[in-house]
Amino acid sequence: MIAEKMKGFVENSSVIRAMFEEGKQMAAVYGAENVYDFSLGNPNVPAPAAVKQAILEILEQENPVEVHGYMNNSGYEEVRAAVADSLNRRFGTDFREENIVMTVGAAGGLNVVFKTILNPGDEVLVFAPFFGEYRAYAGNYDGVLKVVPANTETFQPNLTAFEAMITVKTKAVIVNSPNNPSGVIYSEDTIKKLAQILEEKEKELGTSIFLISDEPYRELAYDGARVPYLTKYYHNTIVGYSYSKSLSLPGERIGYLVLPDELDDAKQMQAAANVATRILGFVNAPSLMQKAVARCLEEKVELEYYDRNRRALCDGLEQCGFSFIRPEGAFYLFMKSPVEDEAQFCKAAKKYHILMVPGSSFACPGFVRIAYCVAYETIQNAMPGFRKLAEEYGL
């Protein structure tokens, strides 16, 4: 009875569910504390206290008809202005309320963007490794995802392959930095080269190519690493942001899009994003949470928690002899599988109650993703297992 397009997704989803169920079964058999589940990118650090405080103040001080009511489909004007101001302060940009659309998380925002720009058959380029949901989001609007193969030496985008793949059909390019799953931050040098290629191709082909910066992990950058703000490098840049990680509010579905005035047909793009928000059924980003994040724009979760995990995981795995690029951001480590078939490696790891996601899920076989948004103890307690695993593979 379900739509043809849904059938593959439902089958695939049952595979993921089976993995999840297996984890739950392992926890039931061995005890949750003896299962080291590194498979989920679910923040485990609580929201800053300021979020609760903001909600309480809003409920006490503001009119409930306004707090829980409809507003412009792009969001409350004062919230959008506050978001624009905060970006301007931090990144030296020049946004106004008109450039911001509040969204139902970054996933909602990306769907709004694709609804806004994609005609059937339009191509969307992504750099492996990448978050697999992009394929579904583009497919919702009959866009075709094209995967630029990974540069597995650095996990910076493979720009030579990228340039060769751009055609008149290319409508958008997604970048995700800090990256899920690699933890790599795309360098300013990479971004400058990427922008230059896009500008040249736009001229050469006479098309508009939108650079979509999906940045839910922007605030999770370690050792003071800088994450370039992409609108400053390329005119046709759209930013998708989420408070899911920066404020640990993934369930609340709150984020925003930035649609700069420098976009081709900027006014029409902003109007269309507003309409797309409405007709896709989002209608608007959740109202109370819009107001709450507007009061917490300078807050973020305790980064030191994730950073301590990162250091412990990197040091431990290094000592075991595993190979990986030290993550600079997000909360993932992308480790080279000691054997080509990383699914086999993941299977072997389960003997030690260690759960990881095969790199094939991110179009990058031969690697595994380890999500370190877990308790510190999980990392410590998993290490003997990782050590045995390394020995098993002769590292």
Next chain:
Amino acid sequence: MIAEKMKGFVENSSVIRAMFEEGKQMAAVYGAENVYDFSLGNPNVPAPAAVKQAILEILEQENPVEVHGYMNNSGYEEVRAAVADSLNRRFGTDFREENIVMTVGAAGGLNVVFKTILNPGDEVLVFAPFFGEYRAYAGNYDGVLKVVPANTETFQPNLTAFEAMITVKTKAVIVNSPNNPSGVIYSEDTIKKLAQILEEKEKELGTSIFLISDEPYRELAYDGARVPYLTKYYHNTIVGYSYSKSLSLPGERIGYLVLPDELDDAKQMQAAANVATRILGFVNAPSLMQKAVARCLEEKVELEYYDRNRRALCDGLEQCGFSFIRPEGAFYLFMKSPVEDEAQFCKAAKKYHILMVPGSSFACPGFVRIAYCVAYETIQNAMPGFRKLAEEYGL
């Protein structure tokens, strides 16, 4: 630069925006209290005090990582179970948590349903007058909306025309009762006949036809009127609900779908709705609000407020000599225009600072929608204008 499919929507949206701007301009010129804006279906009664109380308790009592975190894409299991129990208590149904998908409002829910079931070219039948957004929602998945002409005597569905319009392409039928814009509640007799037609057509054509009950206004029924629960009349019924009106939370985007076990391929439908929620970018209904509504399932807004408006409006307009069917639910009155071209009538009304929506927006020309979710004083103060308008048209 925007997608072809979006162009018409953006143009149309700018017309609506122009209307809205005109209202704001009138308010600036004449004073907000002297403009009688009956154009918006925006609840103006505050949420019950229990909602605020529920939010405060959740923030005090529960773990923030859980309150603001990811959960099953269909919603928290305990919330879904509580919703099912509440429905069972009130309507004698037999739902379990598996039958409920928490959604980003009813608009989000309808998009999830259409994503789940529609193949390109599938037809969706609606009864005029109807909420115009249905056309966009079906179109998002390349479904084709077919409008059953209105029965303007009763505004009950025109079942003869309906039966003749069902073909092998008919995948779904939407009903919306209490109805926006007519305020009519579809009678049990209507529902029984509708169900019988659908059952016979399913047999005759060998297809599945889903009856989608969009019921954001279910709790707004006056004079003790009963709104039949449609899953009890027809096996392939899907219910879309929203707390936007019943708890005055339209900005919070919280509602649910009911996918009964009696649906054809029920398990696959439930799984697909879960996946559709994820890949459309909703991911899940806002988490804190899920928990809040679960604590307020027996609450509703002060119905007497809307009812007082309804009585005042009906009595006043009747005395003026206008024709309409007394609304039994929702917060709309659908009035016959004294002239065929109701747009002209709406324009004339603006002289008296009265704003109404032309029936053509609901596929029912010759009528106008008056939304009475306004201050009581607005209705009182608008009456002299309505009287002059009636005189002008010789009523």
